[in-house]
Amino acid sequence: MQLVAFYIFAALSVLGAILMVTRKNPLGGAVALVVSLASLAALFAMLHAEFVFILQILLYAGAIMVLIIFTIMLLNLSREELKEPPVGKVKGLFILAATVVGLVGFIRVLRLLPEGTEYVAPTFGNIEKVGTMMLTDYLYPFEIISVLLLVAIVGVVLLAKKII
Amino acid sequence: MVTIHHYMTLSAILFFIGVFGVLYRRNLIVIFMSIELMLNAVNLSFVTFARYTQSMDGHVVAFFVMALAAAEAAVGLAILVMIFRNRATVQADDLRLMRD
Numbered sequence: 578m579q580l581v582a583f584y585i586f587a588a589l590s591v592l593g594a595i596l597m598v599t600r601k602n603p604l605g606g607a608v609a610l611v612v613s614l615a616s617l618a619a620l621f622a623m624l625h626a627e628f629v630f631i632l633q634i635l636l637y638a639g640a641i642m643v644l645i646i647f648t649i650m651l652l653n654l655s656r657e658e659l660k661e662p663p664v665g666k667v668k669g670l671f672i673l674a675a676t677v678v679g680l681v682g683f684i685r686v687l688r689l690l691p692e693g694t695e696y697v698a699p700t701f702g703n704i705e706k707v708g709t710m711m712l713t714d715y716l717y718p719f720e721i722i723s724v725l726l727l728v729a730i731v732g733v734v735l736l737a738k739k740i741i
Numbered sequence: 742m743v744t745i746h747h748y749m750t751l752s753a754i755l756f757f758i759g760v761f762g763v764l765y766r767r768n769l770i771v772i773f774m775s776i777e778l779m780l781n782a783v784n785l786s787f788v789t790f791a792r793y794t795q796s797m798d799g800h801v802v803a804f805f806v807m808a809l810a811a812a813e814a815a816v817g818l819a820i821l822v823m824i825f826r827n828r829a830t831v832q833a834d835d836l837r838l839m840r841d
Contacts, residue, residue, distance in 0.1 A: 693793035729812035
């Protein structure tokens with residue numbers, strides 16, 4: 578049963594990713610990426626990661642994708658502006674071959690991993706536990722991330738101004 | 742039973758689709774979305790390892806990656822809008838100011 582659910586969501590996420598990479602119009606690609614991210618959220622839930630699941634929906638499929646779609650609509654690109662210079666046949670095939678070889682090699686290496694157990698502790702993935710960890714073991718990274726977000730906000734405001 | 746191999750293979754596939762997008766496409770928005778996809782694939786492997794080693798550090802790191810992605814999205818899209826405002830293009834090949 579779990580395996581069937583896994584295959585459905587895995588297929589959806591790969592399909593969305595492939596559509597995103599191949600669509601000419603970035604708006605269609607963005608919608609495909611939302612599908613991919615949402616099915617990844619389902620996989621996070623299957624992995625007992627409640628906190629990451631909620632954040633994936635809220636932050637990724639919600640906030641970040643809305644930002645990207647807003648930008649695409651704001652730019653309002655015409656058909657000529659979307660036209661990409663064609664990639665040479667040799668170059669395109671080379672890129673495809675390099676990607677596939679990298680993928681196959683990676684999967685080969687992954688086979689060395691132990692299979693892992695089915696056992697999951699009943700408290701595993703508890704949001705309370707994640708929060709405690711974040712404010713004890715990972716306190717300094719947590720603070721640094723908040724400084725990073727502040728810097729990003731200031732930078733964006735500066736960039737978005739017409740005259741600096 | 743869904744093993745660690747299933748999840749890690751999916752993560753690798755998604756990551757390399759993202760790599761292909763970055764290398765092959767010339768549209769800055771699509772390149773940007775491919776980077777987001779790669780970050781998500783890495784997140785999946787973090788959460789997978791957290792699940793199969795029964796330690797929740799992976800969840801915290803996945804949260805940090807998401808915060809980084811949010812900052813990157815904000816700055817990246819602002820730069821994209823600036824480029825379009827000044828140069829009226831979103832093609833990576835047109836941006837060659839430093840080359841010639």
